Amino acid sequence: MRARQLTREQASLPRQRSDKEMKRTISAMIPRAKNGNLQTLQYLAEGVRKIPEFVTLEVFEAFLENLQASKVPSIESLQTSFALKADGTFRDSRNQCAFQAIQGLINATPLIRSKREIGELLVARWPDVLSWMWYFYIACFERNLANKKLKQDMQRRITLMFAAGCSQNDYALALAHTPGTIRLATLVCMLDPAESFLDKSETCLGTFTLMNFLQSSFPASTVTTFLLNEMLEALGDGGKLFVDRYISHLIESFDTPEIMEIAVSAYLALFMILNQIPKHPLSVLLRAHDPIAILTAMLHRALNILSDAKSGRFGSKYTAKLPRVIAMFFHQVYGLLRTGEGRSKLALQALQDGIMTVLIECAPLAFAFDTIDRNKMVDLLKVLTCLTTRIPVARQASAELERIESRCSVRVRLNSSTPDVRKAWLTFCDAIYARRTIRVSSWIAF
Secondary structure, three states: OHHHHHHHHHHHHHHHOOHHHHHHHHHHHHHHHHOOOHHHHHHHHHHHHHOHHHOOHHHHHHHHHOOOHHHOOOHHHHHHHOOEOOOOOEOOHHHHHHHHHHHHHHHOHHHHHHOHHHHHHHHHOHHHHHHHHHHHHHHHHHOOOOOHHHHHHHHHHHHHHHHHHOOOHHHHHHHHOOOOHHHHHHHHHOOOOOOOOOOHHHHHHHHHHHHHHHHHOOOOHHHHHHHHHHHHHHHOOOOHHHHHHHHHHHHHHHHOHHHHHHHHHHHHHHHHHHHOOOOOHHHHHHHOOOHHHHHHHHHHHHHHHHHHHOOOOOOHHHHHHHHHHHHHHHHHHHHHHHHOOOHHHHHHHHHHOOHHHHHHHHHHHHHHOOHHHHHHHHHHHHHHHHHOOOHHHHHHHHHHHHHHHHHOOHHHHHHOOOHHHHHHHHHHHHHHHHHHHHHHHHHHHO
8 A cells, every 4th residue: 555655746846846856755754764773765765766856866875775784684593683573574673774775776777877976975885785685595495584576576676786886888797796795696696596496587597696696797717717616615616506597507508488588698608708718617517518519509400490481480689689699699609619629620610510501591581680699699600611621610501512512402491581691602602612622632642
């Protein structure tokens, strides 16, 4: 009832009051919010999301006042301090105010991104915010004092609070270096492997947040290595379970159309990061899963979905995302072939796994790709062209091209493509034909 009343009041405020009156009202609210008045905190938390006049440094400071580390109850008192009322709110007013203050900061994420003074204030006060996040995490997930609904809500608030802090790269980097941040982000990412209370979108959100921290330091490998080591320490098992679960989630990312694009983006980020630090234990674990084979298999699966889409099996929103997703996989294969260890071996494997089939099937579809995504297809063709200077790669590429030509007209496919993709393909074919000529000439001379 109270929530509906607040909503009605918020909707009418801009019409009823002048800017001057609004500022006066907010100024009167701030001391009450700082002193832990829950209704005022709720009002301000909704206000920063909906009403521009609420966007002030003082309102933001009011949220942070309720998140002081000194107010965090002791872990020893969890059984009593974390107790809930019948309506699901906390008996301890400090907890409820902190819980609401975190929601206020989350609602203010666009302001953290756009207003430098607010973002810098969050960074300065991050150790306090982090203390409360750890308190809630331990109570919910280590001591198991929360029901399923509260666990879902808490996981979401923690991950969105991390996301708010990562709204700018320099903020994310500063937060990542705060002791306990990467550890907590890693543990949240690993929550609920049995999916007893989190669905795939919530699990993906946790992964996306962790990748935000890692990407904030990219490509500064020394910093990235430090953050990966923090992750490894938090995982405690050498990282095997993390990598196994990560690959599993990537493979399952096509199963949930609503989050497919963001899921693929989140899970592929690790490929890019670990490819730059090949000797890290997590990189070694990932290579054991044969990333080229996984990426190529996912590309074939995407092509199958596109074929099914023509029969109307999938909705238009789903199929519209596929070119973007396919381009992400192209980019990852390109990254491995451009800088990965044993590039010739990787290229040979990609060719054997049918990467050329995917590329020729996508050629007539190039008009459906945005320019930036077509560029990823072109980049992959270019790196394959360069690698045809390696005889085993050239031999395999030639065999693959012959196989493709036996079942479809390459010329027809390319004539239906965009000029940039057609040019890259023709250059690739010319390189293959040139290698064939060299091999034949060498054989005749012999």
